[in-house]
Structure formats: C-alpha cells, structure tokens
Amino acid sequence: MSTAEFRMHGHALVDWVANYLDTVEDQPVLSQCDPGAIRSLIPEHAPEDGEEFTDIMADLDRVVMPGLTHWQSPNWFSYFPANSSPVSVLGELASAGLASQGMLWSTSPAVTEVECAVLDWLVDLLGLPKSWKMTGPGGGVIQMSASDSTHTALVVARERCNAPIDLQVVYTSNQAHSSIEKGVRIAGIKELRLIDVDDRFAMDSVAFETVVLRDLDNGLTPSAVVSTIGTTGTTAVDPVERISSIARKHGLWHHVDAAYAGTAMICPEFRYLQDGLNKVDSYTFNPHKWMFTNFDCNVFWVADRKPLIETMTIVPPYLRDKASESGSVVDYRDWHVSLGRRFRSLKLWWVLRSYGAAGIRYHVREHVRLARDFEARILGDSRFALVAPTLFSLVSFRHISGEKATIDLAVAINATGKVMVTSSIINEQSFIRVSIGQTRTEQNHVDALWSIIDAHAIRR
C-alpha cells in the first residue's frame, strides 16, 4: 500500500470508525455468534497474493462485526468499562504511524519525556503523593494492564525481601482481583493469604495484622500486601492508611490496586478514600477503564524507583548508551518486563488535553450521578436489595426473592441483547453488577436499562 493509497483508505477507515461509534448503540451488546462461527469465515490459508484493501476492510462488516461484543456501546453495563474516546483513537493512530521505540531514552527521547510529563500531571490531577513524580524519588510508567503492574510490584517485593522465596507470604483481601493471585503464582511465591473483609467488603485490618503475626510466629516472612481501592465485585475500598501502618511496622511492601477507581480521584470529593497513599510503595490504575483512553493504558507508580530499577535492569553491550550511563535520563526498559515499548503516553496526553481536567471531572461525576440515580431506584423498589453501597459508578444489587430470581433476572436482562450486565457471587449469594462508565452512556441509556430490569424482575 503506497502512502497515497494509505491516505485514501485511511480516510475511509476513519469514516468507518465514526460510523461504528455512531451506530454501535443499535447493535446487540453481546455477540450472538456460536463458537467457531467467525473462524469459519476465514480461509484456512493465508493468501499467496496480496488482496485489495477494500476487500480487507469489507471484512470488518462481514467477518468481524458479528463476532464483537460491544464494549463501546453506551448500553454497556458489564464488568467495568473499558472506555475510549475519539481523541484517544487518534492518539493510537499517531503512535502507530510514528512507530517509534521507547526502550531507551535515546531511542526516542519524546516517547520517554512525554510519558514522564503526563504521569507527573496525573500525580497532581489525582491528588497522589508529590514524591511519586519523576522529580522526586518515585516515578511512573505506563504498562499494559494492572495485572502486569501488580505482578511487577510483587516481583520487586520478592527481591527486596531477605527471606527465601519459599518462606515469603503475600496478603490481600478475599475481595481482591484475580490478578493478585495470578501475580503471586507467576512470581513463584507459594503463600497467599486472603484476609477477611468487613460488612462493606473492605479488608479487616485487624484480621490482617493477626495473620501477619501468626505467620511471623511460624517462621514465615510477610513480604507484601496488596490493598484495593475499588474492588471488582462491589468497588469496596480497603483501609489503606491502617494497612500501610501495619505493612511498615512489619516491613511489607504495600501495593495498591486502584485499577478502576483511580480515575475518580480526579474529583477531590473522592480523595478521602485514598488516605494513606503517602505511605504505600506502589500503586496502579487504568486510564483504559474509566479515563476515556482506549486499552491498553495502565499506569504504575512507585514511591521509590530504585528497587524497581535494580530488579528490572539488565544491560548488555549492545544496549549500553552514554545518556543512560550518565543517569540524566530515564530508560523505561528498566521499569518493566518487556524491552520494547511503543509511544504509550501519546493518546493519554491527547485525552487529558482534549478533555481538560474539568472535562474529565464532568464526565466522571455524570457517571457517578447516573449510578446514584439508579441506586435510588433499586432502593425504592421492594423487589431489590443493595449488596454494597454505591461509592463510585457501580451498583450491586440482588433480587430479594433469592438466588433463582437474581440469576433469572441477569439472564433475562442480557438475553434482550439491548444491554449487558454482569452477575457475580459474594458471600455465596448471586448479585447483579450494573457498571456505568462507557463514554457515551447517558440518562436515557440508564432509563432503558431500568425499564428492562423492571419488566423482567419477578414480582414478590
């Protein structure tokens, strides 16, 4: 494809994407296709000769669309959002077009310096500790996912701990995300303790310290604790401040997973929920969940970059570099598992500039307002009970007639194809998660969801 053809096809594809965003609302949210249906539309072998781009692009409609579950539909109330925005898509396009590598500062200084600047912006925007800025002892880096950041934090904690790996213990609440268990396993740590939660599903810090002391008595070495600001089940918030004190007392690395709720902190009224961050060791949140930045875009901050870099650095002769050795620059290669990295910050930079801080605050508050409005309807209907308070933009509820009524309702909602919610289980009871946060979800979408719920929930 020549660059002249790229212009022509690129314009057509931009228009196709715009049409998709304009019409995705009318698509069934959950793909209706059967296993193997998409694959059966793809030839068994790659073509020997090149195909016309118009034919390739036509397969977006013919092959891809029937197999998409539409995370960008404003009727998306499932999982957490993985929202996006037109300006973010353009940022990804620019990054792909430049195709620069940011493994070292020198391999494209702008890739590194824009990232440093934008993550420092976010420290201020989210009310995070100033010492996490690149100008302080800490620093931030963009990774692919919160799973990667949590795994990285656990590896650094493991290396920093003096005890043999087989004696190390990691702690998190029984409501923590599966990525904690996965990270612990991948890091080769054998013991993970799931700490009990209180009636709001937040970690019980007394129970945490009790278990730590018992492990110490048994000759084990507590090496890390992962607390959560906004759990996946119900957006519960662990008592970060109290957990931090216990972690410091006993020498544990304290990592905070704020994958979803981190974005809310751009609104000062939520920041009481992150008290104590000034005493944690690392922190992660996902702009690709709720900050209008398309996947992937995860941010990982450390309070002190030294142990991270010490764990991750390997310098072979062909990667030795004058600027790096002087220490005057950041080489992000030494901040994560992978070596190569694309211009990851470009789309986030563009999103923050295009919306402005006020614009992002507006949309976040609007999502929270919609969630509280929805919560009020749940509270006002005697068929339903809330499972947890609505702290952010997730509403968790169940049908009070019991398991079958709740599960049947979730199935009926999703069977309409018009919206999508997630069912989950807590305290051995099923419940329904209504997660609000897709970029273009507005009052009418939530109203329509409510009508579907109202119509399908059995009377008592």
Place this chain on the structure above:
Amino acid sequence: MSTAEFRMHGHALVDWVANYLDTVEDQPVLSQCDPGAIRSLIPEHAPEDGEEFTDIMADLDRVVMPGLTHWQSPNWFSYFPANSSPVSVLGELASAGLASQGMLWSTSPAVTEVECAVLDWLVDLLGLPKSWKMTGPGGGVIQMSASDSTHTALVVARERCNAPIDLQVVYTSNQAHSSIEKGVRIAGIKELRLIDVDDRFAMDSVAFETVVLRDLDNGLTPSAVVSTIGTTGTTAVDPVERISSIARKHGLWHHVDAAYAGTAMICPEFRYLQDGLNKVDSYTFNPHKWMFTNFDCNVFWVADRKPLIETMTIVPPYLRDKASESGSVVDYRDWHVSLGRRFRSLKLWWVLRSYGAAGIRYHVREHVRLARDFEARILGDSRFALVAPTLFSLVSFRHISGEKATIDLAVAINATGKVMVTSSIINEQSFIRVSIGQTRTEQNHVDALWSIIDAHAIRR
C-alpha cells in the same frame, strides 16, 4: 470531540502520518535533542479546560518530532528493524476504534477467533510444526514482546519442574538476548548458565550437555534451555535439533527465541536453520521486527497448551472450561500474565492479506539481497573484516586497525545524522552491526550508507 470532528481531524491526521512516512527519510535518524529538551516544551500542569485538537496535533511537529529517533526511516540500520507498513497502521486504527476486549472468547469472539486463524496461517507460512496449530495440542497467542513470551515460557518451565525453585537451573548461550537473563531473574530462578559458543557464535551443544551433567551431579535440576535462531549480536543460529535431543534426554523445557529471524522462515530456503523445532516446547518471534507489523506484535507458540494454561489460569479446576482445553473455545486470559487484551491480531491479519505471502517473501528476500551485497563490499575492502557470516539481513564487521578505528567509525557514521548503525562488543572486540529491514530500505539507501562508511573509515 464529536464523531463529526473525529472524521475531520482523523482525515487530517491520516494525511499527517502519510506526510511523515513520505518525508521521514530526510530527517536526522537519531534525535538530536538534549535530555529534558522535550519535557521543557510541555506545561507543568494539565490544562484545566480542553484544548482545540488542531493545537494538540500541531504539537506533533513542535514537541514530538524533535524528540523522535526515526525507526521508520529507510536509513535505519540500527538494532534490529521495528518495521511497519501503512496497512498495519490502519489495522491498529481499526483495533483502537473498536476497542473490544479479548480476555475471554465471549467478551468478543472475533478477537479470539481471528487471532487463532492468523496464527495457524503463520504455522504454515513459516514451516513450523503442524501440531502447534490450535487444531492440534499446541497453539499460539499474541503477546507484547519477546521478553514477555520468554518470561512466560520460563515460568511454565519452573512450574512444570518438580524441584524447588532454588535448585533449578536455566541454560542459554552467552550470545542470547538480555531478555533471557531478565526473564530468569523475574521468574525467581537463581541459576542461569551461559554456555560457550562456537566460532560462528552458536551454542556449543557438547558444552551445554557437559554443564547439564555437572549440575545434575551437584544435585541441581536443569529446568529449561533457551536457544536462539538469530542472535541479537550477529544473528547466529543455535543447533536447535541437538539442543532439543539433550533437553529431552534430561527433561528440560526447550524454548526458542527467534524474535528477529522467525520472519525469514516465510522463505523456504532459510528453514534448514530451524531444523528440530518439532521437538521444542515453545517458540517466539516478532512480526513487529521484520514482518511489516508495527510494534507491539509478538507471537508465542507452545507445542502443548496444557501446561501453559495450567500455569496461567486462576480458574479453579471445577470451573475450568472443557471447550477451552479442547481448542473449540480459547480464553486467551489463560495464556499470559495480563487479563485484558485488545484486538491484537487485526493488524497482522491485514498485513498478511495486503502483502500476501508472496509479497512478504519478496521484501524479505530483497532485504537479504541488500545485506549480502553490503557484505560483499565489506569483504572486498581490505580495511574491514566480517565478524560473523551474514545469514539473514544483518552484517557484522569491524575495522581491522583495531578498537579505536572501529569505535571512531561507528561514532562518525551516526554523527552524520543521515543513517544509524549500532556498535556492539563480541569476544571483547567492538564491531558494527548494519541491520537491514526497514520497510522502505532500498539499494540507494544501502549505497548511501556504504559511501558514508567508505568516507569515514580510516585508511590502514
């Protein structure tokens, strides 16, 4: 930004990218900026109110361009290529526009099924073992980088090994990529043996077995060996077949790193260099190096997907999806560290279709032809000596007058700004790597490079 504005700005950005690709050849390859120069152009705080996109986009020229090292310049002869193509950029745009999540089959079946189909295509295209297809016991997955795939392989090997982690030993050649050492360290394995190489810088398989036997005698447990097809230093090729036999005899997991050279195997004449793959356990190569697919796009294959899924799944056995293990439904969440994943295969699918297998073969052969032509010039000039044979498209040479002449030459070449090469060290001697593989590198670019070398290399 409305979708109407997205159309308008998207067209303008497509044109900007096309202009970039049309003119990148005229830019200094290596960014000439000083540390901090780019950051000084970025305000200290995010804007409170949104900015106009035209201003944001203008900063591509004002802020970004001075800080780019141009990996997409046809004058790029440094590191390995990280090449791209217009159609790949469009694939990334489409993927970003759809912004679907492929963590589970159900969260967007097309994301998973296109990936399975395209990776099965590649098994045939590259002459890899048929059993690696999704229809067999193996399977492939797209990850971010070869570092991630190698780390994943080492974690699976570690878990599969019966010995405690502190007794496990991993082996690779002293020419292996730094990602092996890094992966070993991140996986928590203490012992890595760097095996000697022969005079072509390929692993000495006799030395490998000798070290394995010594470790066994000492009560250690060899758990994995990583061999390389196309080392970073000189594109040396380890004897995969012999290493496989030794690995099988002693129960080691055998992972193959073909990050760069894997692409060459689309041309049957190179496949003798991958003999023995039918006995290895895992394999990785990077379409984002030499297959015209912009970073990131790494492929990881396993001969048997069961141990990989067992290691990476956090779903307890009683919830495990039978269909997933049989191959009819794949949940890629269980194939790597991260949970979320974008529509990774779309751009690779488009590249393979747009070029066709014949098109990719043509360009790969052309790069190899250019490299051999350049090698002939080196051989024909008494100032230079080859450091290693040119197996693919990398030429490694030094100035025979010694260290200073070689290092001075490398510095002088890059100081022109017109081209970029990498200097490295092997056997304690410096040498220069000329790596050919950028998408639009042609004879005239290599001729210009030769003229620069000829002009700057001191006479004997």
